[in-house]
Amino acid sequence: MHQTIDFMSYNYLPLDSKPLQFQQIKHLLDYDQLVSITFDAHEKIMRCREYLDQKMQESGKMYYGVNTGFGYLQNVQISLDQIEQLQYNLIVSHSCGLGEEVPKEIVKLMMMLKIKQLSYGHSGVQINTVIRLMDMYNNGMFPVIYAQGSLGASGDLAPLSHLSLPLLGLGEVYFNGEKMASAAALKKMNWEPIHLQSKEGLALINGTQFMNAYGLYCLKKAEQLIKMADLIAALSIEAFDCLLEPYHPAIHQIRGHQGQIDTATTIRCFLAGSEIAQQPKKQVQDPYSFRCIPQVHGASKDAFKHVLNIFMQEVNSVTDNPNIFPDEDLIVSGGNFHGQPLAINLDYLCIAMSEIASISERRTYQLISGQRGLPMFLVKNAGLNSGFMIPQYTAAGIVSENKQLCTPASVDSISSSNNQEDHVSMGANAATKCYRLMQNVEKVLGIELLTAAQAFDFRRPAKTSLVLEELMTQFRKQVPFNDADRILHTDMINSINFIADYTLNSPTEQ
Incomplete structure (x- = not known):
């Protein structure tokens, strides 16, 4: 008899100053978890806010972004009775995003990361602001955010401003899947807009959560694609009737690169x-x-592995400005919002994953070339049938696009804010092109799988390994053998979806 378990009673991700692990972030998305700050985080947020309120009573003191203007306007002091208006103006004036809407999964990661950053108690926000962000997330209210607008240096200003607008009852949200004005969504929940206090606007829009969220999503996707790339390559090896000697452990041990050793294994x-x-x-x-x-x-x-380490360090960091240290009686303005560590590594991830697609396309090309006893273009009656000629064209076109997407964004910088912000990371552009590249890699691997499965069936009745026989069995449930020309677009889409969903257990050497 099976016991029914109420997962909702504990299906949440706790957020505080304790480091998160990559597995927890994947679970957040895969199992649609809720989020919650801990009691420890609650206390740290409250203590930091109380400290900042005390500092605000000191006459004549200027703290950047707390009671001054922003960027080039840093020397303009703002009176206490205008502080809320200052923070409101910051959010609305910086909501300048354009382009495509940020995908929901990435918006969820942005919100979680923003709450995580605020939980350390170095940002000076009021507890009600953090609770509202949590309530929005947990009630399925996700801001409409746009992919263009961030330079990846003063924080992801424009995207994070759009994330923050619903706190003020402004902008748009998706509420339980329906797009609507934030004011209407707040009304449905009987929520009043948040009245921002000193520093809160900066705390909300300074930070690398846009770049970081895109990177984490891409890393999650890359992890699956790398696993599937090995599996699909093994099927291609069988289909092309290849030698086993290149995978002998001895030759990999004498070079010593761990990734190489692991792949051969x-x-x-x-x-x-x-x-x-x-x-x-x-x-x-x-x-x-x-x-x-x-x-x-x-x-x-x-x-x-290198890129993942960098991004997990960023997950567990505070990246707004200025930073507040109540125990040390310090308010320090610096540059933790600068996205250079992420920008460089997003470019690196693009290059690394582009090569997975590049070598995949070459295997596809070899499989349709009429060698090793396989028919030209893997089809009977070639000539009458074009077979698998054109999927390789598609793969080649996508691989060429990937080479363009690998042009680094992080080497560019355009000065802004009247030259106060004179070096930027362009990490947001690195992030969005990395997202597109991941989709491309999945498509190219889908084409290789489609091609390798077709080629492998010409080896029948010979048998392959249990792992690959299982792969073929499951794949053929989605995509049948191609006896004669048909619309391959559908087969390609099914193959791509198969890669995204296939669960691969770790094999062991026999």
């Missing part, structure tokens, strides 16, 4: 027990796109 595991792999081969060597899978995939895996 994974490929051997995927091919363990295969009849086809054990058959004698006629060729002495295979093309690089097969022979060098451990070296290429491995380099991308090592890059992934």
Whole structure:
């Protein structure tokens, strides 16, 4: 008899100064978790706000963004009776986003990361502001945010301003999936707009949460794509009747790169027990796109690990400005909002994942070339049928686009705020192009899987490993063998979706 468990009773992500792990962030999205600050975070937020209120009573003191203007207007002191108006004006004047709407999953990550940052008690916000952000998230009220507008240096100003507008009853939200004015959504919940106090506007819009959220989403996607790239490559190895020698552990140990060693091990595991792999081969060597899978995939895996470490450091950081240290009696203005660590590594992730697609397309090309006993373009009656000729064209076009997307954003900088903000990271552009590139990599791998499965069926009745036989069984439930020309767009879409959803258990060497 199965016991029914109420997951909602504990299905939330606790947010405070304790470090989050990548697995927790993935669970937040995969299991639609709620968010909540802890009692410890609540106390730290309250203490910081009380300290800032005390400092505001000191006459003649100027604190950047607390009782002064912003950016180039830093030397303009604002009177106490205008503080709320100052913070309101900051949010509305900086809500200058354009372009496509930020996807919901990334908006959710942005909100979680903003709450996480505020939970450290170095930002000076009032507790009601943090609670409202939590309530919005947990009630399915997600701000409409636009992908263009951030320079990735003064924080992600424009995107985070759009995130903050609903606190004031402004802007738009998706409330339980329906797009509406924020004022209407607040009315449905019987919520009053938040009246911002000193420093709160800056605390909300200074920070790297736009770049960080995109990066985390891309890393989550990349993790699945890297796993599937190895599996699909193993199927291509079988379909192309390749040699096993390039995956022998001895040659990888003497080079020593961990990603390379791990990839060779994974490929051997995927091919363990295969009849086809054990058959004698006629060729002495295979093309690089097969022979060098451990070296290429491995380099991308090592890059992934590095980028993940950088982004998780940022998750567990405070990136607004100025920063408040009640215990040290300090209010310090600096530049933690500068996105350079993220910008450089988003560019790096683009390059690493682009290579996964680049080598994949080359395997697709080899499979349709009429070699190793396979028919030209993997179809019967080639000539009458074009077979798998054009999916490779599509893959090639996407790989070419990826090369353009790998042009680094982080090497650019355009001065702003009357040259006060004279070096910016352009990390937001790095983030949005990385998102597009991840979608492209998934498409190219989908085309390789479609092609490899078609090629592999020409090897029947020979058997491959249990892992790959299971892959073929599940894939053929979604995409049947191609006997004659048909609209392949549908097959390609189904193959791409298959990659996104396929659960792969870690294989073991036999």
